[in-house]
Amino acid sequence: MTQPLMSVILNTARSNFPMIGFPNINHLFYVIDSLRRQTFKDFELIVSDYIHGSRKIDWNEAGPVGFSIYHVPIEHSSAHSGGYCAISGGKNNGIMYSSGRYLVFLDDCCAFEKNFLFIIFNNWAQRKLFTNALHRKEIGSQSYFDGSGEPVVDCRYKLLGEQQELIDCFHMYGYSSMSIDAALKINGFDEMFDGSRQLEDIECGERLKLNGHHILLNKSSFVNEQEHFEIGRGPERNDCPWHTKNDGDEIKLNPNLRCNGPYYYLKTQRPSKNRMVANIHGLNQEEKKQIRPCYKLNEGTCMVSGVGCNWLDENGKLKYMDTKDFIYDNPPIFDLRNMREQRMQRKESFRVR
Secondary structure (H helix, E strand, O other): OOOOOEEEEEEEOOOOOOEOOOOOOOHHHHHHHHHHOOOOOOEEEEEEEOOOOOOOOOHHHHOOOOOOEEEEEOOOOHHHHOOOOOHHHHHHHHHHOOOOOEEEEEEOOEEOOOOHHHHHHHHHHHHOEEEEEEEEEEEOOEEOEOOOOOEOEOOOHHHHOOOOEEEOOOOOOOOEEEEHHHHHHOOOOOHHHEOEOOOHHHHHHHHHHHOOOEEEEEEEEEEEEEOEOOOOOOOOOOOOOOEOOOEOOEOOEOOOOOOOHHHHHHHHOOOHHHOOOOOOOOOOHHHHHHHHHHHOEEOOEEOOOOOOOOOEOOOOOEOOOOOOOOOOOOOOOOOHHHHHHHHHOOHHHHEOO
8 A cells, every 4th residue: 555645643632513613514524624625635634533432423424535534542641541631642643653754733623725735745845844834713714803803813923023934933833744754753742741731832843953853934834723612512522631521511620630831841951962852751850859849820820931821720720730740650651663663553443534
């Protein structure tokens, strides 16, 4: 079987119909429809699914696609098996099942123009640049506006200003890309970041640059992201790592969510040579001593980021965490290359189209 040049990895944890503007359209089929229209055709789709075991979907309803689709479970992640958020684990899982020489990462509920994959692949083939796409929010076919009446767009537009492109952008966000060789060299996304939903992509981009790769932010590469219900809310609710089980309409944040800001801070303090590869060791004793102070509040903001944390408790306070942590005590240590070789042996069993 001929191997594709590109693997598109769609990481998802949402139930099937979470889009507010298109409530009757499956959020996975919405992405597949954009992929079907691409001028670049030499790719496969890997759907790395947090709720693989409970998702009910007839893949034939997607219609003719013209590319292979694999719907794969997340089996290696300690965060996932413990019921926690596992974004890094989900993306690494997609890498493990990818056959392409180049990888493109997508979030769900998104659409893009017909040359999207061509531009990304060409930037790599001609310039050896890893494209990171900008995004803007929509509800249906209309722009999504914030409380001030401004359209919601990627904050990195401000970095570009009047420029068309920026090389070595310091923020790699969800719609990103890299070669399979680079992904294996850095040993994937750092799964010590799992348990929350922030900083894992930024940190991965920084490691790519430390390893000599270059990230491109370009105004010609963008996606339209449909505004959607939070995970665990909406017409089809499912148990999820972000929220506790709901009673009626009451849904609360999972009390076990963790902030990964302190770990990000500690990694930035390591010598560059000790930061280049992920998932090979945990925290040393000196680093563990520094964890608790990183969580102290300073007038309502996080001391690490200075802008506050995504996760608040019911009283609006940031979550604290000491060194007795499910990931800090049992860090994910693995060789992504070896795990990929194992997954490839049974990849075809997960082919749905």
